[in-house]
Amino acid sequence: MTRRADLLESLAAHAVVILAVCFSLYPILWVVSLAFSGSTSLEPQVLPIPVEPTLEPMREVVGATRTGPDGAEIWLFGRQLLNSVVVSIATAVVGVSIAIPTAYAFARFEFVGRREGMRLLLATQMFPAVASAVPLFMILETLELLNTRTGLVLCYASTSVPFAVFQLRSAFEAIPIDLEEAAMVDGATRFEAFVRVVLPVARPAIAVTFLFAFMTAYNEFILAATLLDDELAFTLPVVLQRFIGEYDARWDLFAAGAIVVSLPVMLLFYQVQRHMVAGLGAGGVKG
């Protein structure tokens, strides 16, 4: 191929990529622009550039405070961010901890109901979260866990387990059984082989599963909106939604909030992306 043809091909490829990037970035730029514009309404604008740049919406979202029952001032946003992070981490920890042994059993052991059990787990994924909102509300009410992080974590963890089991089972199945057998011949008990060989080899898949559970909990809105009605117990998605009321829509606050809420997840993604790639290729672990 000539130099000229090379150049043309390269230009065409870049054009396609740039177009794709614009297409996906445009709405995000719009949100960014809105967050710094100081305009409270949605005004149609072609270029997402703030007319009068200001940090006011950001300050208003992050700096939100409230007077607590004891009269002391509480940093509301900080409290809500903490709620989100704690609930999401706890959900991921609880969900993955339950899913690991379950998935291993499904991957390695023969037992009555193995196939049916897996199907049942999958079937639970077919129901929308709303379907379980009311029963969960009633259960939590009985347990006096409404408006608590614990209550939310229990609900989230129970919904995250099936998917985590499904994902980890494939990961465990992809690990050659020879590795465990070699460990057992080398002197390990089955449990030691699991802890010392299987878990480290499955680490990328576990990291990805953890991230998924974390993100699902972090972004979850419907259950949180149903089970929480105290501002102090809110998680961030509920906070965001409250900016758009029936009579009053503060799009600037919504946009600012959206950016602040996304930051922790973006940081987390950045941290674990190395594992993500390894996790996607988790089948390639053959010694």
Add this chain to the structure above:
Amino acid sequence: MPASLWQTLSAPFRMVSVQAKQLIKRFGDTTVLSGVDLDIPDGEFAVLVGPSGCGKSTLLRLLAGLERVSEGTIHFGERDVTTLEPRERDIAMVFQSYALYPHMSVRKNLEFGLRLRKTDAATMAARVEEVAKMLDISHLLERLPRALSGGQRQRVAMGRAIVRRPALFLFDEPLSNLDPALRAQVRVEIRRLHDQLGVTSVYVTHDQVEAMTLADVLYVLEGGEVQQRGRPIDIYREPANCFVAKFLGSPAMNLSEVELRRESVAQQPERPWFAGQFPVATPAAFAQLEPGRRVFAGVRPHDLTLATDGAGDLELQVEVVETLGPELTVHGKLRAGTSPNSGPDQAYVAVLPAEHRVARGDTLALKVEHLHLFDAVTQRTLRC
């Protein structure tokens, strides 16, 4: 590998004999092993050989404790290990896939078993160094398995087995993932290793070259049963049945189903039997066999020679000639009239010295130097 390194092994390896009695293994309704006996003396190198699905790997896994026996007993020396866990059996195993722990360096792989046995750090380091030198992998100790070539992984897998100084080595087709040149080299090393360490070994393979070259004692398995046990050369010379005859030896033995007939006793008094239309004189040893009996007449390709006087036992119509350096493998059909009852065009193979000029279309007069006879019904050898 310098011999002095072998002598640096400070403590001698222990050895055990292996006895298995009437081992039966069933998976659901399928019987994989139906009454297998093993008797492997201290320090012997036993090879289990057989085609895919003959139960040889299952047998090895029973010895390792990775599968439970359905019936029967296994003893290592005096110890009944039938129901013991793998870790309690004092064995080491080299897997076909090598099964190196992918998240651990070579050093950590070698140390793994020692760590589980709470070996102190100094001993562990010394043992690892020793084995690494022995197998020439010292420079690889800090690498991860994925950074090693197939041959290097194989050595590490061997090292991991040796470093623990087990009483019994188990090998599950350890060479099948290596290219042929390397396979031959490692095969020799495994045998040398065994001669030096003297540890009782059980080796599973479907490769008859490995089986013949490595074994002190060879078990040929088929259909979940031991077809024959013995020294490789004895089994090669005196196969117990048609299966063993066909399975061991390359190219495989030519087998033809024929009817015994008495002819021309006057002409060849010392070889009084002919095998039907397959006009081969049977050795005097078969003199008691009654005429009319149906048998399989087996001739190894290497037991055929060119008849210099032109009066051979068989006439072979040459179809394909393969030149393999010192030998020619000649594929052809037995010529009508000289062919056995089973049909006029039986395929036959002969191996001849390369100095013979043989071309496609030639008709060769071949002499049978050694004839095996098997009963047509039981397929067992007819020895007298």
